Amino acid sequence: MPQVTMPEAKFSNNERLVLALLRREGPKSRAEIAAATGLSAQSATNISRQLIDLGLIGEGEAIRGRVGQPSTPLSLAGDGAFFLGLKVGRRLVELALVDFTGTIRMHRQEVHPHPDPDRVAGFARNAIASFIDALPPEQRGRIAGLGIASPFQLWDWGAEMAGWRGRDLRSELAAGLPFPVWLENDGTCACAAELTFGRRDLPDDFLYIYIAHFAGGGLVLDGKLRFGPHRNAGAIGSMPAPMGGQVLDHASVLQLEGMIGTHLPPDNAGWTAPPETERHWARQAGEAMAWAAVTSAALADLGAVVIDGALPPRTRDLLVEETRAAITRLPAAGLDPLPVLTGSLGRAARTLGAAALPLSHVFLPDGALSLPHPLAQAAQIADNRQHVSGS
Structure with a gap:
């Protein structure tokens, strides 16, 4: 697998469309990708080859016995990219390392009477460092970022939460990490998880x-x-x-x-x-x-x-x-x-949704958390944008 630094990687909207299709609908042949996205057969083949070379998708066994050439299904490669999801809850803080298919590879949690900001930040730093150390060196650059799912206005939950006023957990964690960090409301993140992995x-x-x-x-x-x-x-x-x-x-x-x-x-x-x-x-x-x-x-x-x-x-x-x-x-x-x-997704929704934040920014069409259909229409829009920008 090639060495890739995900935070620096840039993907075209058509590459993102293909990845979104495979994420949403599972393995597809190159011909099926072209039909579903509206891309030409040559474009679908070229994009697939690029994504295979980058280690983001893999080829399955060729399917024979049909009319014409055998078709080879393509699917997301679990080791293609990784995403960190941090969930701050009323009595539980947890961190997960999620792979490209949405599988939780590593998980750590800590129960507390209430989420103290210093304790949450310390937990996150220690768990992130532990996860990174546990990855093979060649995979560490494939972490695309950290997402944080947290209730807003935590200081309104009672006097014991007053320490959250004026704190910026996203900026505090981002200062010590080699990849970007996003933060959104925990309910929004749970919904994002259902959209992306559910x-x-x-x-x-x-x-x-x-x-x-x-x-x-x-x-x-x-x-x-x-x-x-x-x-x-x-x-x-x-x-x-x-x-x-x-x-x-x-x-x-x-x-x-x-x-x-x-x-x-x-x-x-x-x-x-x-x-x-x-x-x-x-x-x-x-x-x-x-x-x-x-x-x-x-x-x-x-x-x-x-x-x-x-x-x-x-x-x-x-x-x-x-x-x-x-x-x-x-x-x-x-x-x-x-x-x-x-x-x-149940209890995992907010943590997975936090991980979906970096996934969406790097790999989903237009960087948006969305359903990837109708893909053919989206591909046409992307082609039109490229045509206009190049004219």
Whole structure:
């Protein structure tokens, strides 16, 4: 595999289109790549050869027995690039090294009573150094960057969090690293993970709700994750709830902990919520989320709402069930039915979404977190841009 320094690598939009196609749809032959992207057969072949030479994609075994020449499927190479994802949570900070296919190669976490900024920064520096040392020397330059998923305005969580005011975790970590660092809201990052590594049947327009200590989420319109001028689009927890207060007052792990009178651990194995209490909480949360989902759908003509969370799968499924039921009880004249889909990444979503930040900037078309279809249209746009810039 050739030596490549990912932070310095530049890829054309057509190269990014091919990589996005293979990421979204899996192995494809060169002919299938050309058909799906709208690229010419020669362009698809040339781009594929370049990406193979760079170690970003690999060739599978030739498929024989069909009419014409055997076709060779191409797919992403796991060792082609690596991404670091740091998640700052209310009781847990974690770091993952994610490979080019979205597989977590290394993971480290630390439980804390609350996220102290010095302790979080120290954890991140030590874990990053450990991960880099664990990689073979020839692969260390393939780390494209670090993404950070963090709630905004941490200092509003209580007096013990006041130390976060005025701190810039992104800049502090970037000062000691040889690659770029990005930071976005943790709910937005969870949505980014679903877009990049999750379900393959997502519509172009959907609301994403993520239930953790608080409720958060993201908004995807026209296939692209929206950030907003304050980088806080999809702040579901802050929406008013029909039963009073905000959605986060009814749909959050914090609310469930208040009902059972104890903290729940940050893992599925130790989840001990009594079933009857959990059902009552899910019904209440479902009412609040249904209101937020239908209101958003009325405004933006959404194709679905996706629900996930830092929850055991059965608890997440219960939330989906109760939200579906609550939607049927809401007045919806003039609106199309709103499907409620189950997210696929659970507790890993925010960490994977953090890793998706450098991935998107380096490898996705236009550097945007988006669904890569319709690829043929996107390829035509890219060709037009190149033609105009060269004329």
